[in-house]
Amino acid sequence: xxxxxxxxxxxxxxxxxxxxxxxxxxxxxxxxxxxxxxxxxxxxxxxxxxxxxxxxxxxxxxxxxxxxxxxxxxxxxxxxxxxxxxxxxxxxxxxxxxxxxxxxxxxxxxxxxxxxxxxxxxxxxxxxxxxxxxxxxxxxxxxxxxxxxxxxxxxxxxxxxxxxxxxxxxxxxxxxxxxxxxxxxxxxxxxxxxxxxxxxxxxxxxxxxxxxxxxxxxxxxxxxxxxxxxxxxxxxxxxxxxxxxxxxxxxxxxxxxxxxxxxxxxxxxxxxxxxxxxxxxxxxxxxxxxxxxxxxxxxxxxxxxxxxxxxxxxxxxxxxxxxxxxxxxxxxxxxxxxxxxxxxxxxxxxxxxxxxxxxxxxxxxxxxxxxxxxxxxxxxxxxxxxxxxxxxxxxxxxxxxxxxxxxxxxxxxxxxxxxxxxxxxxxxxxxx
Amino acid sequence: xxxxxxxxxxxxxxxxxxxxxxxxxxxxxxxxxxxxxxxxxxxxxxxxxxxxxxxxxxxxxxxxxxxxxxxxxxxxxxxxxxxxxxxxxxxxxxxxxxxxxxxxxxxxxxxxxxxxxxxxxxxxxxxxxxxxxxxxxxxxxxxxxxxxxxxxxxxxxxxxxxxxxxxxxxxxxxxxxxxxxxxxxxxxxxxxxxxxxxxxxxxxxxxxxxxxxxxxxxxxxxxxxxxxxxxxxxxxxxxxxxxxxxxxxxxxxxxxxxxxxxxxxxxxxxxxxxxxxxxxxxxxxxxxxxxxxxxxxxxxxxxxxxxxxxxxxxxxxxxxxxxxxxxxxxxxxxxxxxxxxxxxxxxxxxxxxxxxxxxxxxxxxxxxxxxxxxxxxxxxxxxxxxxxxxxxxxxxxxxxxxxxxxxxxxxxxxxxxxxxxxxxxxxxxxxx
Numbered sequence: 001x002x003x004x005x006x007x008x009x010x011x012x013x014x015x016x017x018x019x020x021x022x023x024x025x026x027x028x029x030x031x032x033x034x035x036x037x038x039x040x041x042x043x044x045x046x047x048x049x050x051x052x053x054x055x056x057x058x059x060x061x062x063x064x065x066x067x068x069x070x071x072x073x074x075x076x077x078x079x080x081x082x083x084x085x086x087x088x089x090x091x092x093x094x095x096x097x098x099x100x101x102x103x104x105x106x107x108x109x110x111x112x113x114x115x116x117x118x119x120x121x122x123x124x125x126x127x128x129x130x131x132x133x134x135x136x137x138x139x140x141x142x143x144x145x146x147x148x149x150x151x152x153x154x155x156x157x158x159x160x161x162x163x164x165x166x167x168x169x170x171x172x173x174x175x176x177x178x179x180x181x182x183x184x185x186x187x188x189x190x191x192x193x194x195x196x197x198x199x200x201x202x203x204x205x206x207x208x209x210x211x212x213x214x215x216x217x218x219x220x221x222x223x224x225x226x227x228x229x230x231x232x233x234x235x236x237x238x239x240x241x242x243x244x245x246x247x248x249x250x251x252x253x254x255x256x257x258x259x260x261x262x263x264x265x266x267x268x269x270x271x272x273x274x275x276x277x278x279x280x281x282x283x284x285x286x287x288x289x290x291x292x293x294x295x296x297x298x299x300x301x302x303x304x305x306x307x308x309x310x311x312x313x314x315x316x317x318x319x320x321x322x323x324x325x326x327x328x329x330x331x332x333x334x335x336x337x338x339x340x341x342x343x344x345x346x347x348x349x350x351x352x353x354x355x356x357x358x359x360x361x362x363x364x365x366x367x368x369x370x371x372x373x374x375x376x377x378x379x380x381x382x383x384x385x386x387x388x389x390x391x392x393x394x395x396x397x398x399x400x401x402x403x404x405x406x407x408x409x410x411x412x413x414x415x416x417x418x419x420x421x422x423x424x425x426x427x428x429x430x431x432x
Numbered sequence: 433x434x435x436x437x438x439x440x441x442x443x444x445x446x447x448x449x450x451x452x453x454x455x456x457x458x459x460x461x462x463x464x465x466x467x468x469x470x471x472x473x474x475x476x477x478x479x480x481x482x483x484x485x486x487x488x489x490x491x492x493x494x495x496x497x498x499x500x501x502x503x504x505x506x507x508x509x510x511x512x513x514x515x516x517x518x519x520x521x522x523x524x525x526x527x528x529x530x531x532x533x534x535x536x537x538x539x540x541x542x543x544x545x546x547x548x549x550x551x552x553x554x555x556x557x558x559x560x561x562x563x564x565x566x567x568x569x570x571x572x573x574x575x576x577x578x579x580x581x582x583x584x585x586x587x588x589x590x591x592x593x594x595x596x597x598x599x600x601x602x603x604x605x606x607x608x609x610x611x612x613x614x615x616x617x618x619x620x621x622x623x624x625x626x627x628x629x630x631x632x633x634x635x636x637x638x639x640x641x642x643x644x645x646x647x648x649x650x651x652x653x654x655x656x657x658x659x660x661x662x663x664x665x666x667x668x669x670x671x672x673x674x675x676x677x678x679x680x681x682x683x684x685x686x687x688x689x690x691x692x693x694x695x696x697x698x699x700x701x702x703x704x705x706x707x708x709x710x711x712x713x714x715x716x717x718x719x720x721x722x723x724x725x726x727x728x729x730x731x732x733x734x735x736x737x738x739x740x741x742x743x744x745x746x747x748x749x750x751x752x753x754x755x756x757x758x759x760x761x762x763x764x765x766x767x768x769x770x771x772x773x774x775x776x777x778x779x780x781x782x783x784x785x786x787x788x789x790x791x792x793x794x795x796x797x798x799x800x801x802x803x804x805x806x807x808x809x810x811x812x813x814x815x816x817x818x819x820x821x822x823x824x825x826x827x828x829x830x831x832x833x834x835x836x837x838x839x840x841x842x843x844x845x846x847x848x849x850x851x852x853x854x855x856x857x858x859x860x861x862x863x864x
Contacts, residue, residue: 071805071808072809073811074806074808074809074811074815074816074820075809075811075812075815075816075819075820076809076811076812078765078766078812078815078819079751079755079761079762079765079766080761080762081761081762082761085761108805108808109805111805112805112806115805274752276756277752277753277755277756278751278752278755278756278761278819279755279761280755280756280758280759280760280761280763281756282756282759283756283757306819307815307816307819307820308806308819308820309806310806310822313745313748316745317752319511319710320706320709320710320749321709321753321756323511323709323710323711323712324708324709324710324712324713324714324715324753325715325757326712327712327714328712329511329512329513329514329517329710329711329712330511330512330513331712333510333511334510334511371851372851373503373540373541373543373544373547373847373850373851373854374506374544374740374741374742376503376506376540376851376854376855376858377504377506377507377508377854377855377857377858377859378855379505379506379507379508379858380507380508380510383506383507383510383739384506384507384739387507387510387710387738387739387740388506388507388739388740388742390742390822390823390824391822392822392824392825393824415805418805419803419804419805419808422805422808422809423808423809423810425809426808426809426811427809
């Protein structure tokens with residue numbers, strides 16, 4: 001017999017063009033949404049009832065690019081030139097990361113993400129077994145991959161590839177399907193061409209999608225042309241990557257022709273506006289990408305370059321900056337920005353069962369408390385979510401039908417312990 | 433005998449270049465900060481004691497441009513071309529605003545601002561007696577002015593000027609000095625030159641500073657050149673405005689020469705990044721303004737064009753967008769952005785007794801709850817405030833030595849009633 005929950009008197013952000021919200025009822029059966037509508041559904045007398053008054057229900061937010069454990073380096077280096085920041089601050093500290101550091105850094109990030117309404121996150125890092133463990137324990141949905149930098153001797157390259165393959169095979173479909181995996185060379189500028197080809201082959205062998213960083217900075221694009229005689233899109237196309245379903249992070253510096261190639265090969269882009277602004281990488285051509293039919297989703301990137309994991313901020317930045325930079329106030333409308341943070345996010349990580357409030361989808365959803373000044377007057381809830389809401393408006397969170405945040409408190413993780421252990425991990429990194 | 437409060441075990445963001453925070457003690461006597469330091473002060477045995485553990489104390493945020501009552505139109509029109517938005521949405525509704533609408537709209541905004549850590553706000557609008565009343569009741573510090581649009585017959589022009597003068601004279605220094613006033617023609621493109629000159633004369637007569645909108649859009653600058661043969665800075669200079677202490681809102685489109693004129697005349701700029709992005713007005717030349725020595729502060733603008741009144745967001749945007757647009761990751765460092773939201777804000781509205789945590793200043797300060805994931809690890813609290821914090825991290829707020837928010841609850845305003853009345857006011861506007 002299935003476990004049922006009926007939400008009454010709620011407002012449900014279904015985000016259809018002709019009807020963005022429905023006032024009424026939503027039925028959850030086990031891990032699935034089975035009904036949303038203005039009329040009370042049949043066959044729900046045995047359901048647990050939740051009064052949705054004063055709550056706005058949204059599909060959970062999907063963070064499509066990040067390195068969760070890097071929250072241990074939040075605020076450790078800011079407002080610096082990229083190479084100096086990487087060479088003097090990030091890389092020396094990251095080289096010291098142990099599995100335990102990754103566990104606590106990831107727990108710190110997942111805690112922040114869950115409480116802020118993110119129900120699915122992508123993670124590309126090292127020590128991924130620990131990331132998978134946090135994912136399993138916390139109840140979040142995770143799209144996980146061992147990211148590999150190939151600037152190392154062949155035997156180390158091989159070891160990283162083997163780890164990436166073993167991780168992807170071992171964890172795909174685990175935690176009741178909450179964990180899926182991808183195959184991820186770090187970037188064209190950190191992986192020699194033949195090494196990228198080995199990852200493409202592994203992705204074919206495992207029938208998994210691929211993820212990599214691409215064209216984050218202008219300098220990186222120029223280096224690619226100098227080294228390989230091609231811009232990154234053409235380079236990756238030649239290496240066969242786009243023969244797999246692929247998600248690229250950043251894609252800030254793209255030509256019209258490159259956008260056409262991405263659209264033709266159904267390659268998705270994870271737009272990371274906060275990180276791109278903070279690292280002065282530039283402003284991605286999101287209106288042009290959307291117009292060309294490319295699936296564009298949103299990511300926070302790691303907390304060392306953001307410095308939070310607030311998807312409401314990424315949604316808002318996506319809606320704001322392209323207007324300001326293009327001079328067109330209709331660029332990236334609010335509804336499109338919110339879809340980028342939900343529906344397009346799920347599509348970007350190749351999940352077809354989440355990212356939308358609709359019957360048949362997984363019960364991955366959040367409830368915002370709208371009984372607050374910044375949600376008044378009740379004009380347009382999509383506008384309010386995009387332009388006014390924040391992570392702490394999140395009252396409740398469910399993933400896979402299970403409630404993991406209740407009245408702002410995470411039910412699955414020990415917040416105080418995580419903050420303490422993460423602080424200790426950071427101090428340990430400093431002292432080693 | 434003075435009323436004393438001693439804060440122990442706190443972290444105090446004094447924001448000096450060589451020491452941004454002090455761990456220790458802060459003493460408040462009546463409406464003043466009298467001590468901040470790492471040692472326990474003398475003569476405080478009779479003080480009420482507050483345990484500051486887990487709290488970060490900051491000077492209250494200063495919002496230097498807005499139209500509070502416009503929160504009644506939050507989300508009523510978004511993602512539209514400016515003229516269509518003004519003509520079809522804003523102006524028809526604003527024409528119907530009564531004193532009661534302004535009262536409830538302002539109360540809604542002040543509630544959001546106070547709870548979000550803003551302790552001083554500037555307001556330019558109509559029905560200003562109601563705005564002053566909300567300011568008095570709420571306990572916030574207000575810099576208030578009747579803004580006048582001069583596109584009307586001479587007798588209406590005169591009536592507005594008289595109202596502006598009477599309001600400025602009647603309310604300046606009221607509410608224990610919490611209310612100060614300024615003189616404010618709306619903008620060079622909405623006020624004929626001779627009308628602006630009358631405001632300049634009034635400001636001289638009353639010995640008050642001036643405020644106006646200027647160079648928000650490129651079109652407005654071009655219109656000014658077409659109408660008056662000069663760009664707005666030269667135009668206002670000729671009309672004598674800069675003979676008064678002046679704060680200009682926006683200043684998005686400025687030449688190098690105009691920046692020099694502003695610096696030479698000590699004219700301050702209220703940078704409104706959220707509003708400028710949303711309305712696609714462009715990105716102000718903030719790094720150049722700061723380099724030239726212009727005082728740049730931050731404003732939310734009205735909630736119809738933002739759509740929140742979150743000063744943390746404006747501080748973050750100020751730190752982020754100029755990096756992304758200029759390609760320089762050192763443009764507008766975090767400390768400078770935070771000063772723009774506090775110290776430079778107070779300077780912009782010509783208050784020399786607030787905007788900074790220092791002995792001798794008014795006790796206008798806020799406490800953020802740092803026992804949260806996004807403040808971990810404890811690396812750099814200035815970075816965390818600028819890049820990670822949000823309005824709902826505000827635990828307590830004091831203005832003029834009086835606590836007005838305690839554990840996130842506003843002590844001076846009836847939140848539930850304000851939300852209800854603001855919603856009713858909006859529905860009334862729709863139905864009239």
